[in-house]
Amino acid sequence: MEEVEAKVAEVELAADGELAADGGGKPADVRKDKPKKEKAPKEKKEKKEKAPQGQGKASGGKKEVKKETQLGISAKKDENFSLWYSQVVTHGEMIEYYDVSGCYILRPWSYAMWEIIKDFFDTEIKKLGVKNAYFPLFVSEKALIKEKDHVEGFAPEVAWVTRSGNSELEEPIAVRPTSETVMYPIYAKWIRSHRDLPLKLNQWCNVVRWEFKDPTPFIRSREFLWQEGHTAFATKEEADEEVLAILDLYRRVYEDILAVPVIKGIKSEVEKFAGGLYTTTVEAYIPNTGRGIQGATSHCLGQNFAKMFEIYFENDNRERKMVWQNSWGLTTRTIGVMVMVHGDDKGLVLPPRIAPVQVVIIHIPGKDIETNVLIEACKETAKQLKDAGLRVEEDYRDNYTPGFKFSDWELKGVPLRVEIGPKDLASKQVKVVRRDNGGKDFIATENIGASVAKILDDIQKSMLEKAREARDACIVKATNWDEFMAALNSKKMVLAPWCDEKEVEERVKERTKTDQHGAAKTLCMPFEQPELPEGSVCFSSGKPAKKWALWGRSY
Template sequence: MDEVEAKVAEVELAADAGEKAPVAKKEKPKKEKPAKKEKAPQAAGDGKKEVKETQLGISAKKDDNFSLWYSQVVTHGEMIEYYDVSGCYILRPWSYAMWESIKDFFDAEIKKLGVKNAYFPLFVSEKALIKEKDHVEGFAPEVAWVTRSGNSELEEPIAVRPTSETVMYPIFSKWIRSHRDLPLKLNQWCNVVRWEFKDPTPFIRSREFLWQEGHTAFATKPEADEEVLAILELYRRVYEEVLAVPVIKGIKSELEKFAGGLYTTTVEAFIRNTGRGIQGATSHCLGQNFAKMFEIYFLNDNRERKMVWQNSWGLTTRTIGVMVMVHGDDKGLVLPPRVAPVQVVIIHIPSKDIETNVLIESCKEIAKELRDAGVRVEEDYRDNYKPGWKFSNWEMKGVPLRIEIGPKDVASKQVKVVRRDDGGKDFISVENIGDSIKNLLDVVQKSMLEKATRERDSCIVQARSWDEFMAALNNKKLVMAPWCDEKEVEEQVKERTKADLSGAAKTLCMPFEQPELPEGTVCFSSGKPAKKWALWGRSY
């Protein structure tokens, strides 16, 4: 049994391929209450409706008022601008550059796997959307519909894609005829719309967001299984290698899996200040359910007509919000070097002991050496701000390293370097400064992941009883608990925790790395024989 089969078997993902998907009842659309217009965050205690543009610092404390702190960080840090449609945000160049870094990394990796980029339309016909009943039932409350063009009512409502299975798979059925057409591996970078009713949060939960969605088709299930885990590993690398955010890989429960799919794998992150888990990205094996619905067949070597096996997988701009929540501090953003739009900012320290133009020329020479070494550099020569103000400004934007150059530094042919992540300061010779700074950036990247991992691991608690489970949750922890793997029990846990917590607890995943489960271990909630360990928690 290979690694893929072992992992799938380990978490007991067998599904009845012949089971008929339930038919969703067609309900009258609910009238949405007018959403309150979102405003720019209010600084604590300033008595104003909006933050003044002259206010530089973050007034809220991460440990005291996390929600206000987060709002201030993403606005003061020039990541987003609020918009007049609730739940939609303008991504400013600072945050969009981060998305481009994520995109560049992931896009290069999936192309190594033979995935090709394409683009499919934004709109979905009602006929296509409702074809797979179980799938649409999962998304129905969030689907936005276009019902009118100008003053004319459309003959048939058109949905704005919440995801693209029902957009792409009718076309797959045209393109796939023979085993020679397989595997078909497509990805698109696009936006989707999910008209959620929950409180909007920039990057974390918005009505329109950017993502990539991969859709692939294979001749056999083992091929599909192998890709599911390959993509999941790439998602882990995005979080841990690019964003310095530790994640846990695992499989979703039947209750939490992708609607209409066979099984869902996930990477789960953790926000220490709120004690909540957060789904980082998912890689789904869709099985043959969609192939059956959309008649995606191929002729094998023996001229036998077979259904394809399909996967879908997606990563969104939520990645940016998770990174901000994990690494940010009371001064603002703290950016890992690999995703930072600017890795080094150079600031000169004016002095009567040296002419300003001489100081600036020294800064420019160092900036050129760093750029030649492949470092992303910004030079701040603004003369209407003092150096201290500039320090705070760039700290708030999260730039990993600050280089300060004054008259003594020019004379001694060295620079002062200040780390954003831990405040560490050192003097570095200008000789071979490109290599020195690149090495330091690698140290910062590694240090940030190690710190975040320590903090995350300290918040994972094993619980074998209901009392231990509740105590851990109320202490803002993730809980690893033995579970009987029954949907009804998970639903009961959700209901029982609603009264005790600001949000129900649920399974986040069954981690691939399972602790030992001694014989005779019982489920923490039902008392029935436990089949596996599950990671539980409140979630965004």
């Protein structure tokens, strides 16, 4: 008991700190190293530039002088990725900074994206027989420390409530970092017979993990939103089947909705979920930083938690058996990964299926036409697009020029812009501009809903293909240490033959760790394994290789 308690850092909810959330790492002891309070990054001021003579004319013929605004992104993605990302998520109206370090306000633009993900995933898991429930935010100390391996895995991240008003609590209460220890004592009450199985529950909620790594909106925050599924089965075969079914739903979230390619695989013993039997994962990659990122995980917990929490059932033969359990989770990290992969120097670039607004319609005033005539044409176009099932915004703001509106919606990543001016009205057409590649075209207003839907489908497909090509170009095979380090130092993921031993992975971490970049680790052992030539040896230890492993530095 004392050994476990010594591992649990007591942190009051109001404490300042540097950050935490969805991932591993060994944070500093909060009692020794009190981190500085996080501040929103300062942006460099840009000099005002005058519009060149003869350029920037408005539709009315007057010279338009470009005014300085805080609309644009000053940092370049390839030059200062961290500042670029911060500017994109703030200027793009996705997050707002908060006075508790590592916690962020999700603005409507980003929360709408989470709702799209939630609606898709919730519909799909219900097809698998999963039902939604809600369990409390707080965990008793007794329940949390019951499963030793599990609590050791989360101990540095646990936030504790130790006081109510001015009174010390008799027993500290933990804020859930995950809900196994909240839910499983109740599962032990609910499950008695094989008729009670399978039990498949999911909850949409928030969790708190009080880490001290650098805070990054969506990617690593002290409080984040997620879904966590917790299921119980009579047999391991049923549990194994669900693990892979859920993992493929996570792949679909990333590839079909976010247009982000992922690699499905299994985690090493070092990287698997604490207390679980095995962990499967979808791994994404950020080419600009050369880092992998865990997209979502589906764990088979085996019978370890069942044993600790005494979750038994009576089978057909009246034999007392332990259940087999799974847990699986997907977080708001998904949104951050999408931003990092697709964003450019103008701001967000949203795949159509995740975009809160898929099409924005902007009228282009002219001196020989009444504005209200153009607006009526825009409204009619918007109606046709909405009738086709598309998410549409109409921008009739009269205090901004069309050019400003173009930049504003580009910053927010809207996939397609529709422009309607006097000539377009006369020709019964509209101008369309793609956000992903800047492509421009004119399409007829007749049957415009089907035409625009086709363009959006092409954007979705093109963005995934582009991201996959960029990802694949960053995967390098290496069969020895020198090749491994050369690829790693070139910001690549490395596919290398491995002996699959804990000690070897820990040694690789030690040998690759730097103050600037951190250590390399196994991202996963991909399910799609290249053929391993006979006699292959581990790139690091020289021992016989058992499989290919994907290595890299990660978030």
